[in-house]
Amino acid sequence: MNRQLTYAQSIAEALVQGMEQDPNVFVFGLGVDDYKGIFGTTRAAFEKFGKARVFDAPASEGALTGVAIGAALNGKRPVLVHARNDFMFLALDQLINNAAKWKYTYNGKSTVPFVTRGIIGKGWGQGPTHSQSIQSIFAHFPGLVVAMPSNAYDIKGIILQSLKVDCPVVILEHRSLYDIKAEVPQNPYTVDFGKANVVREGSDVTIVASSLMVFESLKAADVVARDGIQVEVIDPVTIQPLDEKTILRSVAKTGRLICADTSWLRCGFSAEVAAVVAENIPQALKAPVKRIGFPECPSPVSKALEDVFFPSYRDIVSAIYAVAGKEPGVDIPNLQVVDSFKGPY
Amino acid sequence: MDNQRDLLSLMLKIRKAEEKIVEVYARDQKMRTPTHLSIGQEAVAAALAVALLPGDQVFTGHRCHAAYLAKNGDYEGFFAELCGRASGVSAGRAGSAHLTDPSVGIYSSPILGATIPVAVGAALSFEMDQKKDIAVAVFGDATVEEGVFAESVNFAVTKKLPVLFVCENNLYSTHSPLSVRQPPSPIFERVRMNEFPTEQVDGNDVLKVYEAFRTAIKYIRYCRMPFFVECLTYRVREHVGPLHDYDRGYRTKEEVDQWLGKCPIARLSKTLFDEKIMTHTEIDKEEEKWAQMADDAYTKALQSPWPDALSMTEHVY
Numbered sequence: 001m002n003r004q005l006t007y008a009q010s011i012a013e014a015l016v017q018g019m020e021q022d023p024n025v026f027v028f029g030l031g032v033d034d035y036k037g038i039f040g041t042t043r044a045a046f047e048k049f050g051k052a053r054v055f056d057a058p059a060s061e062g063a064l065t066g067v068a069i070g071a072a073l074n075g076k077r078p079v080l081v082h083a084r085n086d087f088m089f090l091a092l093d094q095l096i097n098n099a100a101k102w103k104y105t106y107n108g109k110s111t112v113p114f115v116t117r118g119i120i121g122k123g124w125g126q127g128p129t130h131s132q133s134i135q136s137i138f139a140h141f142p143g144l145v146v147a148m149p150s151n152a153y154d155i156k157g158i159i160l161q162s163l164k165v166d167c168p169v170v171i172l173e174h175r176s177l178y179d180i181k182a183e184v185p186q187n188p189y190t191v192d193f194g195k196a197n198v199v200r201e202g203s204d205v206t207i208v209a210s211s212l213m214v215f216e217s218l219k220a221a222d223v224v225a226r227d228g229i230q231v232e233v234i235d236p237v238t239i240q241p242l243d244e245k246t247i248l249r250s251v252a253k254t255g256r257l258i259c260a261d262t263s264w265l266r267c268g269f270s271a272e273v274a275a276v277v278a279e280n281i282p283q284a285l286k287a288p289v290k291r292i293g294f295p296e297c298p299s300p301v302s303k304a305l306e307d308v309f310f311p312s313y314r315d316i317v318s319a320i321y322a323v324a325g326k327e328p329g330v331d332i333p334n335l336q337v338v339d340s341f342k343g344p345y
Numbered sequence: 346m347d348n349q350r351d352l353l354s355l356m357l358k359i360r361k362a363e364e365k366i367v368e369v370y371a372r373d374q375k376m377r378t379p380t381h382l383s384i385g386q387e388a389v390a391a392a393l394a395v396a397l398l399p400g401d402q403v404f405t406g407h408r409c410h411a412a413y414l415a416k417n418g419d420y421e422g423f424f425a426e427l428c429g430r431a432s433g434v435s436a437g438r439a440g441s442a443h444l445t446d447p448s449v450g451i452y453s454s455p456i457l458g459a460t461i462p463v464a465v466g467a468a469l470s471f472e473m474d475q476k477k478d479i480a481v482a483v484f485g486d487a488t489v490e491e492g493v494f495a496e497s498v499n500f501a502v503t504k505k506l507p508v509l510f511v512c513e514n515n516l517y518s519t520h521s522p523l524s525v526r527q528p529p530s531p532i533f534e535r536v537r538m539n540e541f542p543t544e545q546v547d548g549n550d551v552l553k554v555y556e557a558f559r560t561a562i563k564y565i566r567y568c569r570m571p572f573f574v575e576c577l578t579y580r581v582r583e584h585v586g587p588l589h590d591y592d593r594g595y596r597t598k599e600e601v602d603q604w605l606g607k608c609p610i611a612r613l614s615k616t617l618f619d620e621k622i623m624t625h626t627e628i629d630k631e632e633e634k635w636a637q638m639a640d641d642a643y644t645k646a647l648q649s650p651w652p653d654a655l656s657m658t659e660h661v662y
Binding site: 062 | 446452468497659
């Protein structure tokens with residue numbers, strides 16, 4: 001078997017290699033150099049490059065984002081890390097009013113290529129403000145690339161690609177993916193923006209899933225395969241730019257679409273995917289689109305409520321039967337819980 | 346001091362460009378972009394430009410004409426930008442409140458406080474690259490009310506970065522007076538609590554502003570620490586647009602007249618004449634030169650082509 005890394009190890013390796021390739025790359029944010037090193041992802045870079053290029057910063061998300069912009073327009077390649085993507089609400093003015101519009105407004109004369117990493121939390125009672133997934137906000141505004149890599153291979157390639165392009169990139173990493181392993185080549189490589197992966201081929205139902213929901217969708221696909229339903233799972237990798245072609249090609253083939261997102265449905269990524277299909281190939285749909293996401297309430301703390309709040313492969317299995325017009329022929333098994341996050345924080 | 350002529354010339358450059366805007370804005374309706382004029386506040390931008398070195402970078406906000414022109418942003422591109430033409434410095438995408446010319450290190454973005462941390466980031470890059478350049482953040486009195494101002498000052502002081510913070514205190518945020526927005530103590534005294542040097546200066550005395558900046562910049566460049574200068578000045582025209590607004594109830598004509606009496610251009614002109622550095626004729630000639638430049642640049646802008654509609658979606662990524 002080729003070399004396997006966890007998602008977190010892959011991030012750590014990507015940062016080190018990105019910093020080796022380009023001396024202008026630096027990593028900063030609250031706690032990037034502490035003993036935990038953002039769940040182990042920045043520690044290796046700190047140990048290799050020291051505090052000159054991996055440094056702690058005040059809890060000032062807005063200013064730090066502006067600092068990244070100012071450094072980027074002078075040729076640096078900042079990587080700003082937020083231990084939860086929820087903190088990025090404090091950086092929205094800089095990300096949306098400045099970063100996303102900078103190159104455009106100044107007609108390409110000044111560019112601000114920098115990377116913002118935000119981690120999506122889930123479970124262990126992290127509650128209303130530490131387990132949101134705020135991709136749709138970033139993807140709404142032209143000018144930001146928004147990546148949600150679902151596996152250890154893609155995250156490394158996306159980070160290294162982000163350190164080469166000319167625009168600001170927001171990478172949202174689901175904490176529940178951090179311990180999941182995949183084959184990751186040692187040598188540096190890049191993963192293109194706007195190129196979806198067909199991670200499982202099938203002829204009956206298309207699932208377009210973001211981030212952790214790719215993992216859940218694959219489990220659901222395994223379950224329904226026992227009943228003869230062949231599911232195609234598409235991972236867009238970046239939701240902005242979005243690989244519409246791959247999605248449309250798949251739905252044209254299967255005629256059935258499920259969008260599974262790590263966030264709420266309203267005005268969200270799942271709505272966007274449904275709109276892309278509805279606008280382009282409405283005649284291909286043999287059944288109404290189904291969307292999987294959070295219920296219409298903030299994320300609660302109690303385990304009893306979390307269990308019903310966060311969608312899982314079980315919800316996806318039900319959705320697959322619904323769009324396929326079939327009654328479940330097998331019981332939905334209790335698969336091992338993906339989330340290895342055991343707190344305290 | 347040798348730079349007095351330069352200071353006058355730069356202030357006249359700004360004044361005459363903006364008086365051209367006043368002349369044509371409502372009459373011609375060709376500048377379809379909200380303009381925040383600096384008439385009466387020219388001393389700060391002029392003094393700053395003369396005190397800085399070419400590699401230094403200036404980051405400012407919505408009231409950016411003065412800093413842009415003083416830092417020698419593309420002159421014809423200024424008028425063309427206001428007229429939305431392809432030859433505008435940003436090809437008509439940025440307008441009056443985003444005047445930016447990276448080739449001379451001037452950047453503007455109009456959300457209050459938006460460019461302050463960007464200036465701090467530029468200073469961080471200078472430190473990392475061991476350059477001697479400094480970054481300047483220019484902003485109004487209301488911007489010190491923004492959280493990002495406090496964050497940026499804290500970051501710059503903690504990381505010991507070469508940033509000059511310049512507050513143009515013109516007493517009003519749009520129509521809201523300072524007294525309803527901030528406690529009565531002077532801004533520079535409150536900012537000093539961040540443990541770095543801060544100073545207040547008569548912002549309508551260009552020689553004093555220049556001296557304050559020169560001292561601050563010397564300190565920043567060699568001590569690699571930030572410095573804050575509050576410049577007391579006054580916006581003569583309305584917040585946005587070319588008109589006077591002293592009859593609208595939020596300030597008095599007496600107050601405006603009092604500040605008109607402190608016009609930085611009139612004050613420096615008098616000094617230069619009294620000290621026999623320039624004659625009235627020379628001063629008038631300088632004024633005419635910039636008035637003519639503004640006329641020509643405006644005429645040229647109106648003859649320039651519009652941006653191609655097909656170019657609209659370029660440079661997004």
